[in-house]
Amino acid sequence: MEPRQPHADDTARTDPQHPGHPAAAAAACTTLAALDERVTHCRACPRLVAWREEAARTKRRAFLADDYWARPIPGFGPADAPLVLLGLAPAAHGANRTGRIFTGDPSGDLLYAALHELGLASQPRATWRDDGMVLHGVRITDPVRCCPPENRPTPEERDTCGPWIAREFDHLRPTVRTVVALGGFAWQAALPVLAAHWRIPRPRPVFGHGARVTLSAADGGAPLELLGCYHVSPRNTYTGRLTPAMLRDLLAAAAESAGLR
Template sequence: MSQPAADGPATDPEDPGHPVAAAARTATVSALDAVVTGCRACPRLVEWREATARTKRRAYLDWDYWGRPIPGFGPPDAPLVLVGLAPAAHGGNRTGRIFTGDPSGDLLYATLHALGLANRAESVRHGDGLRLHGVRITDPVRCAPPDNKPTTAERDTCRPWITRELELLRPTVRTVVALGGFAWQALLPAVAAAGWRVPRPRPVFGHGARVALPAADGGPPLELYGCYHVSPRNTNTGRLSTVMLRELLREAARSAGLDPLPERPVAGGEP
């Protein structure tokens, strides 16, 4: 695992390490993934993620926590992109991979596997052999925030990363799924900056919401879906079931030109 950087924060947009400048310099998705892990633009998030990596959770005392920003995960030519909120303090912040090592990721990757969009149903750690097929997963905020609640300023400071990611994915991306209202709100200005037109008034989030965003340059449009977040708060209360998640992701995959598998049980059964 990588270790937290020792240098100070890059809070000035003119600083070459700030997301505004650093994201703009990247020419490929893989380059973006490498550069984002060194970001130190939000002092509160830097302090929190690194303190969490030092103190750890009792169950993970033998882990060498990642403790850095999390890059996106999945092929750089994916037609389908799933967007969450931010890494979990003892999930992605521990394992170094988005939606890995926490209950939200357990459900998400099991569902993708059931649809034939992942080669395995479990996501344990970076380098465990998990591969996604035609799907990329990313977050609008790349560092674990206290109480899983980034501030508006932190969300906006982090925006250049996901905007550049969408720009680099434009040749292939056709569908984006916002996992939760935070992702939906964070995505709208990002997709607009990346080259698609967002209608006014802005579309409203909801599970199953769908809006077509035309490209500003006449290129392929982008289909934006809303989906309740895969957090235990939603799944334990029944607000989001595995059936709801699977059916929405199946529809989104088809809209992206993928060929998801037909009905088959999700690992762990149906709630």
């Protein structure tokens, strides 16, 4: 990888009061649409910025003709969604290429096919950010918005990125009723974020496929159902740890919990 050149926005990564730092930038977004647009300009994590841009320069042979997005990925789905699916981070040659979460890779192929089968997505396959895909009552998002090397963001990167997902849930709070954490990373990242509006039991609930916990409201609003699901990564799906039937059944239960079925 070539040495990363300094960028004018790099000072934002250490000062939460800096307008470019996720903490200040997210807090300033008064609508979800504004948040989705603002996050695409974030450069707070040097390692992730370098990695996402390197992936866009080198590309995979199958995608040499593609113009990579190579920016942070916003959430996708309606602002009044009662069901939220929470992943890990974009894939270097998936969402980092196509510009939309879980789009253009095997994980997304499985996820959108299941959502379409349940009537929650307008088409079974997601290929590009402007392919016409529409989600019905579902929003998909990640706690880390840039693709990390080996799909492993550091704790510091997770925490730096945290204000984006926290602010997203501030805007989703009036309508969200169910959250599905796709994998243990998403589960652990979700708990401190959800604690802003819901009470987290002690000891903290443990992740597992099919794990389910009801969180009572801490702010006078509605309670929340948190469900765990194995991540839709090839590592899980190609080995049979997560089958299409398992995913569909869990998403069906989540949709019912959210009032979508």
